[in-house]
Amino acid sequence: MRIAVLGCGRIGRMHAANLLRHADTSLATVYDIHEPSAQEVASAMGVAAAGAPEEVFAAADVDAVLVATATETHADYIEMAVAAGKPVLCEKPIDLDLARVNRCAETIAGSDIPVQIGFNRRFDPGHRSAREAVAKGEIGDLHQVIITSRDPEMPPRAYYEVAGGLLRDMTIHDFDLARYMLGDEPVEVLAVADRLIDPALMSELDDHDTAMIILRTADGKQCHINNSRTAAYGYDQRVELMGTRGMVVSDNRRRHELRQYSAAETEGAAPYLYFFIERYQEAFMAEIGAFVTSIKAGTPPEVGFEDGRRALILAEAAYRSIKERRAVRVEEIQ
Template sequence: MLTVGLLGAGRIGAVHAAAIAAHPRSRLAAVSDAVAASAETLAARHGAAVRATEDIVADPAIDAVLIATPTDTHADLIEAATAAGKAVLCEKPVDLSLERARACLRAADATGRPVMMGFNRRFDASFRALRAALDAGEIGTPEMLAVTSFDPAPPPLDYVRHSGGLFRDMAIHDFDMARFLLGGMPESVWATGSALVDPAIAEAAGDVDTAVATLRYADGRLAVVRNSRRAAYGYDQRVEVLGSAGLLEVGNMRETTLRRSTEAGVTGAKPTYFFLERYMPAYRAEWDAFVGVALDGAPVPVGLEDGVAALAVAEAATRSLATGLPVRLADV
């Protein structure tokens, strides 16, 4: 049985707490959060204790920690937890600073303890099936990837101010998906964006809410990532891969599978509204994989180095947005 401490009791912390508590091989022992009421509510829901973060990290009876705290705490907590001998699952990104993230990778590697990054989309059944089809050569050589990732509505402005920007906060999932499906790192990134959803995102936070990033690989392959903070019809998550012998597609999960076909036309349900509905099975599969890592010594399926790599692409995209020019990953 894996004894777990949860650091962070916000929205994503609650998602992880449910996965930990439901798994037959893990037990949620303790919860910490800067907001005491949040920790108390979540701990009571799952029969866990409320404890200080430093006490959870130092407790030898706790085997693993899940880090779901604000981004600027991730690197410090990864380092402290691995130094204390714990296995770690950390939400993305590693840090807002690429230099700090790389230092964290070196420090964690030196302890020999496993660190898994929370890129939950890698555990989605449809995306895994797409990856398996690519590996099987079903469409020949992959040549172009298109990722669409539109949120139904923008987050609060205060969140945007502290997020590190759309590329580090939102598109980082899609940059990791490009690595998951195409393998390796792009040679260069060109990005552009605008604040079309809410002008305050540009005026008060200096960010964009609508963006396109083009990743070019050394062998000429291309990946196009489209992001928007607003899709009035729901959470839009689609992936296409064009290859030398065909096309693979993953479409949206919908509220229902009912489709109406009449002389007036063909209609169906909207996509599920947000990531909680769309990716709950992926979060459970992610946690199951982590339990295998921590208890059985299974290989880490998405490690801290993957988090650093995705952050490097996000950094390149952020620099490209600022300059209007392509940015080589070798220069990041």
């Protein structure tokens, strides 16, 4: 399958390289509004850069499109892809504004063109095995989900200026993972968020760097998400599921599993893989595989547009909870 990449920034470059490596895909072309970025990635990957997005959507030799541009462009590009009949894998979030996401949903309603949203963590082998253990009944009835998601270090100021806030940008992954792990819709959200790492910058931008969120389903299953924009010990990505017959844990990843023992330490180990590109490498490849499979089989993507919309609704509920200092029913947002 010949897939074009829109957006040649941090994650667009990674996706372009992954499409070249993946057995089922090739890189058709790349486009970025910043032409030097597109040219750099195109020449590194051995393809020709497109001069305009319309060129990509009109090209007969482009089977599908992967959108990795700045967030504010995602909804427009999803609409353009669907109008052109090109399946689209779009990075999260769909948009920062729920009203815009709803308009996009209306625009593409009725089309059977696959739209997959880039919630890559669902495809992590450890996280997926945890969910499968629940589905097979291996831990009995699921009662609690604990998701720890902490970044290794603060991104630069310019990142925060466009990211849209901790919960819409970063926790959005965890809201999706919560729904996936719970196998059910949260109906209630209680959140606290603070400015512990860089209070001056976070106050100036009205953002947060540290958060804890609790979600409840209608039948009382609980999920706790904890986020931090920095962790001194590295990228911390763990999921714990507790049920009536046991517990499963999907743990952090290291470069290798060597353990060192001395008078000063026991079980000394290599640091965690640095960040999402390294930690979720297999997940990003599997995400592409799932996209291709759904296109070929004519089945809906495993992570579709509605999943992206639902995750944003949970983010909005959490923001209301923070602002009004109370538990918020998800239906208040819908």
